[in-house]
Amino acid sequence: xxxxxxxxxxxxxxxxxxxxxxxxxxxxxxxxxxxxxxxxxxxxxxxxxxxxxxxxxxxxxxxxxxxxxxxxxxxxxxxxxxxxxxxxxxxxxxxxxxxxxxxxxxxxxxxxxxxxxxxxxxxxxxxxxxxxxxxxxxxxxxxxxxxxxxxxxxxxxxxxxxxxxxxxxxxxxxxxx
Amino acid sequence: xxxxxxxxxxxxxxxxxxxxxxxxxxxxxxxxxxxxxxxxxxxxxxxxxxxxxxxxxxxxxxxxxxxxxxxxxxxxxxxxxxxxxxxxxxxxxxxxxxxxxxxxxxxxxxxxxxxxxxxxxxxxxxxxxxxxxxxxxxxxxxxxxxxxxxxxxxxxxxxxxxxxxxxxxxxxxxxxxxxxxxxxxxxxxxxxxxxxxxxxxxxxxxxxxxxxxxxxxxxxxxxxxxxxxxxxxxxxxxxxxxxxxxxxxxxxxxxxxxxxxxxxxxxxxxxxxxxxx
Numbered sequence: 001x002x003x004x005x006x007x008x009x010x011x012x013x014x015x016x017x018x019x020x021x022x023x024x025x026x027x028x029x030x031x032x033x034x035x036x037x038x039x040x041x042x043x044x045x046x047x048x049x050x051x052x053x054x055x056x057x058x059x060x061x062x063x064x065x066x067x068x069x070x071x072x073x074x075x076x077x078x079x080x081x082x083x084x085x086x087x088x089x090x091x092x093x094x095x096x097x098x099x100x101x102x103x104x105x106x107x108x109x110x111x112x113x114x115x116x117x118x119x120x121x122x123x124x125x126x127x128x129x130x131x132x133x134x135x136x137x138x139x140x141x142x143x144x145x146x147x148x149x150x151x152x153x154x155x156x157x158x159x160x161x162x163x164x165x166x167x168x169x170x171x172x173x174x175x176x177x
Numbered sequence: 178x179x180x181x182x183x184x185x186x187x188x189x190x191x192x193x194x195x196x197x198x199x200x201x202x203x204x205x206x207x208x209x210x211x212x213x214x215x216x217x218x219x220x221x222x223x224x225x226x227x228x229x230x231x232x233x234x235x236x237x238x239x240x241x242x243x244x245x246x247x248x249x250x251x252x253x254x255x256x257x258x259x260x261x262x263x264x265x266x267x268x269x270x271x272x273x274x275x276x277x278x279x280x281x282x283x284x285x286x287x288x289x290x291x292x293x294x295x296x297x298x299x300x301x302x303x304x305x306x307x308x309x310x311x312x313x314x315x316x317x318x319x320x321x322x323x324x325x326x327x328x329x330x331x332x333x334x335x336x337x338x339x340x341x342x343x344x345x346x347x348x349x350x351x352x353x354x355x356x357x358x359x360x361x362x363x364x365x366x367x368x369x370x371x372x373x374x375x376x377x378x379x380x381x382x383x384x385x386x387x388x389x390x391x392x393x394x395x396x397x398x399x400x401x402x403x404x405x406x407x408x409x410x411x412x413x414x415x416x417x418x419x420x421x422x423x424x425x426x427x428x429x430x431x432x433x434x435x436x437x438x439x440x441x442x443x444x445x446x447x448x449x450x451x452x453x454x
Contacts, residue, residue, distance in 0.1 A: 020221045023297055027225075030298035031439035033373045037301070056191065068214030071304050071334070071342075071350070074207050075199050082195050086188035122303040126349035126369040128380065135302035138373035 005172050007050055010161045011058035015042045016065060018154055023069075025146075035139045036146045037118075039066065040111025043081055044151070045158045047088035048097040048106060049169040059085040072122065080117055084110045104151040111147050115140050212337070219340050222308055226296035286408060288322075288447035291315055295442050296340060305348035305371065309444060312337045320406060322447045327435040328412025329353075329400060330444050343444070346413060347377040347434055354404050355381065355413055357388055358397040366398065366413055370431065377434040381416060384428040390416040398432055408447070 022038050029035070042062050046055035063078035070077065088106060096102050119136045126132040162169045166176070240248075277284050293309040300306075311317055313336050323330040323343045331351060335342035344351050349369030356363055362385050370378035381398065390396040395415040402409030412435075419430035 016218070016221075020218075020225075023222065023299070024225055026300070027298045030300040033300065033371050033375060033377070033439070035301035052188075060195070064210060064214050065218065068211050069218060071306065071344075074211045079196060079199065082192055086192045090185070090188045118303065128370060131370050131372070132302055132349065135372050139302050 005054065005167075006165060007054040007162070007167060007169060007172060008057040008061070010165060011046050011050060011055075011158060012061045012065075014045070014154070014158050014161060015058070015062040018042065018150075019062075019066065019069075033135070034142050037115055037139065037143045038111065038147055038150065039077065039081070039114040039118075040084070040109070041107045041147050041151055041154055042066070043085050043088070043110055044103055044107040045155055045169075047085045047110075048092055048103060049158075051170050051172065052089055054172070055089065056082070056085060072118070076118070076121065080114055084113060100152050100155055103155045104148065107147050107151045108144055111143060112140070115143060215335075215337055219337060223296050223310055223340060226294060226310060230294070286405060287450040288408065289316075289450055291317060291446040291448055293317075293341075293444055293446055295444060298439070298441075300345075300347070300371065300439065302371065304350060305345040305368065305377075306334070307331075307343045307345065307441070307444075309341050309343060309446070310339070311446070312339045312341050314339055316448055317341050317446055318448060321449065322407045322411075323444050324411060324447060325437070325441055325444050327437055328414075329407060330438065330441065332406065333446065341446070345438060346379060347371055347438060353407060353413075354401040355398050356401040356409075357384075357416070358399050360385075360388070361401075363401045363403050366432065368434075376436050377438055379414060379432040379434055380429065381419075381432055382422065382427065382429045384416075384419055384430060386421070386426075386428060388416075388419065388428065390419045390430060392417045395433070 018038060018041065022036055025036055043059055046058040046062075049055075050058065059081050060078060063081040066077040066081075067074050088110070115136075119133075123129050123132050123136065159169070163175075166174055168175050273285065276282075291311060293311040293315075295307050296310045297308040299308070307330075309323075317333060317336050319333055319336055321333045323333060329346050331343045331345040331348065332353075333341050334344045345368065346353075346366075347368045349367065352365060352367045354363045355366040364384045365382045366379055367382070368377070368379040370380065388396065395417050398413040398416050400407040400409055400411040400413060414432040414434040416430050417433045419428040421427075422429045
């Protein structure tokens with residue numbers, strides 16, 4: 001009998017948890033005019049550790065989830081996340097992708113790209129773009145710092161979830177605990 | 178088996194297919210997906226605000242009887258003041274109605290007040306929004322103005338089953354017609370100056386040349402009532418500086434907004450009683 005493969009569900013659920021926690025943090029720091037964006041971290045595990053099909057499903061669902069909550073044209077995050085995911089997928093064989101340090105580096109770079117891409121798409125709406133860039137730079141700095149702190153925990157969480165499900169993230173084969 | 182060169186390009190072929198599929202996907206499917214994905218996450222968004230309410234409830238239970246008695250006395254004083262204001266308000270409303278009938282002018286828009294708890298604040302450099310815990314289940318409509326004790330909060334931009342999204346006056350995406358208090362000439366207000374660790378600010382454009390404002394002698398900015406969304410006279414903020422615009426025909430400047438906008442826990446939605454068809 002064919003075994004159900006829950007890898008995409010595990011990663012999407014973990015992403016949903018992270019997105020919720022980020023929203024919660026943003027709620028509390030709203031008064032200080034600080035904002036965390038951790039989009040890059042949502043792609044990292046799916047792009048580095050999962051097999052291409054399962055990883056892409058998780059990334060696409062995460063993109064749709066993020067798009068539903070953000071006031072951007074629906075599909076913006078879907079396309080940007082897919083672009084980053086597939087770029088990482090293209091080059092991942094050449095790097096030590098199992099390592100946590102490499103995961104953090106990928107998350108930081110992916111987040112940097114996503115943040116800048118979103119800023120270019122959205123900053124035109126403001127009355128003083130120069131002033132808006134100052135705030136965006138501040139938010140980017142805080143977001144990158146947050147990723148640096150959160151990424152090891154989040155990658156380990158997804159690894160641990162795969163272990164609990166007794167499934168190998170890349171091959172999908174059952175593994176003994 | 179694909180040749181090696183195609184295998185290398187496969188991720189980008191996949192990206193192309195995703196892009197094409199997304200472009201040609203019908204709008205109805207996209208709208209349905211957006212609503213579905215929002216509603217899937219809505220319980221999570223709302224749950225933490227209920228937990229916060231519970232925390233506040235238990236924190237308030239710890240207050241002593243003396244503190245409660247003191248608070249009760251303050252509330253009694255406030256009720257007396259509001260009762261007097263209510264009587265004055267009734268008299269003024271009757272006077273407005275009499276003048277409308279006498280002068281045959283169209284009546285002012287009427288609203289139903291719907292208080293709502295803030296579930297989530299989402300203030301970035303790109304947008305400034307909040308999610309409130311009432312939606313179409315309470316008859317909230319897109320475009321309805323949202324206010325608090327300090328004036329305008331923003332406007333409803335999305336309505337879901339149990340939640341709504343408010344675009345704040347600090348948001349660069351919100352524009353509205355305003356006037357300087359005591360003046361009738363309309364000026365344009367737009368949010369969007371939100372530096373980190375600083376109070377929120379907005380901008381005004383098309384200000385007449387004879388209006389002056391400095392940080393020490395600021396001008397009170399209120400809604401004009403034009404456009405039919407916001408009733409006139411609601412506080413937006415204080416104009417703290419004005420400078421001639423590039424064309425020299427008008428002035429532009431900055432508006433200091435209420436600091437409490439970043440910590441709101443409860444707002445009121447004004448739902449039009451007779452929305453224009």
